[in-house]
Amino acid sequence: MPLSAKDDKVDYFTDNGYGNAVGPPAGVHHNGVTYVAYQGPDEDAWVASYNHETGEWVGPLLAGESAMEQRGNIDNHGKPAMVIDDEGYIHIFYGGHGGTAGLGENKLGNYNNGEQRHVVSTKPFDITSWEMRKNISPFGTYSQVIKMDNGDIYLFFRHGAHRSNWVYQRSTDNGRTFEDVVSIALSKRRTDIAAVDSWYLKFLKAPGDKIAARVYYHICNDPPHVGERQNGYYMVMSAEDQLWRNIHGDVLEMPLTKEYADQHALAVNTGEKWVHGGDLALDSKGYPHFLLYLGDENGKPWGGPKLLHHCRWNGEEWLFHGGDEKTLSKRGNLHVPSPENVNVLMTEGTKLRWWNSKDGGKTLNPGKTYFEVEDGTLMISDFIENAHPDARLLVARKVDNSDFRRVYLVGDNGAIQRSRFEAEILTEAQKALPPVKND
Structure with missing residues (x-):
């Protein structure tokens, strides 16, 4: 690629968003840096960061692989949710749509696909290296995460597919461990019609x-x-x-x-x-x-x-x-x-x-x-936590007959730009993939 291409600026920071790439609380601004997560190829969790003082981008980088089986469509239920703990480590919860029977018995619901996973940065405020922690229920979907003023972390999710309880797990040690699941909305069979009670919840600090x-x-x-x-x-x-x-x-x-x-x-x-x-x-x-x-x-x-x-x-x-x-x-x-x-x-x-x-x-x-x-x-996406005025939310754009999306970090002055050379990371093989059903 000629050197001039590196100076060609675009409004999007990546072109590898996948399906309904953005949604839950998937961004945090801290100490002049905005950290974001989104759904990338194969429904994996991808991350990027932007330093508002220096104008430097890091990423996007793969943070965690998804267990979602494509099955002829894009599931979209496991989009990543992000939080930063009081020690500065970045946590991402992603990848679940109820899990599968192979993960064990789901006593609070039924199964569908994927596995709710938890990955953590290996260094504070650093998105370049990640490790997985097996300390949450694998049966979650619609993961949402909130950190309280005392540092406690609450992870909310539906414990399975449609016919499942909504629950939370709490961590009091910066996400090293999580307490047992607590149910807050019950899924149960109705006696008047052939149906089961189910729910959708959204949470806010x-x-x-x-x-x-x-x-x-x-x-x-x-x-x-x-x-x-x-x-x-x-x-x-x-x-x-x-x-x-x-x-x-x-x-x-x-x-x-x-x-x-x-x-x-x-x-x-x-x-x-x-x-x-x-x-x-x-x-x-x-x-x-x-x-x-x-x-x-x-x-x-x-x-x-x-x-x-x-x-x-x-x-x-x-x-x-x-x-x-x-x-x-x-x-x-x-x-x-x-x-x-x-x-x-x-x-x-x-x-x-x-x-x-x-x-x-x-x-x-x-x-x-x-x-x-x-x-x-x-x-x-939802509004970014503690948002900088220049980076309020993520925007994903469908531009052609493709399952891939350009993703923008947008604020009061428009989208934050970067070089086209850095933003366009799709491989030729990915660009050539035929679209699948986007649920």
């Missing part, structure tokens, strides 16, 4: 040494399985006593059942609408806000097109509104600087744009375009 959770319910039908999901629930755990409470402060019985959650933790009943859950945020008063995407069944296995809705607690009651046709099939990250000022950073084809509300989410109006590309479609 909250003030006062607490962890907040947005919950929604999934009716896991016997075959044929469809994507019917309903309602929105909310609860908070205090790290001091390990108890979960509802919005009124009442202690909840764990693990949650559907019947109990309907009585004690329900924020919104979505009725006949099918729902997918969205982002969770807290406003300046500590009140929760979360997004839900609602649509009709439309006779389709995963329901019809969905419109964004917003749910919030105002100190006295839950308020629920939305359904503007302008938000059709859009997805976004939630930022709530005050109870009345609600901002959603939404994907719109080739762009990310802020949608803003001054009335607590009742009405959302399009605002400033935050990031834009010439063609393709975009997917975004």
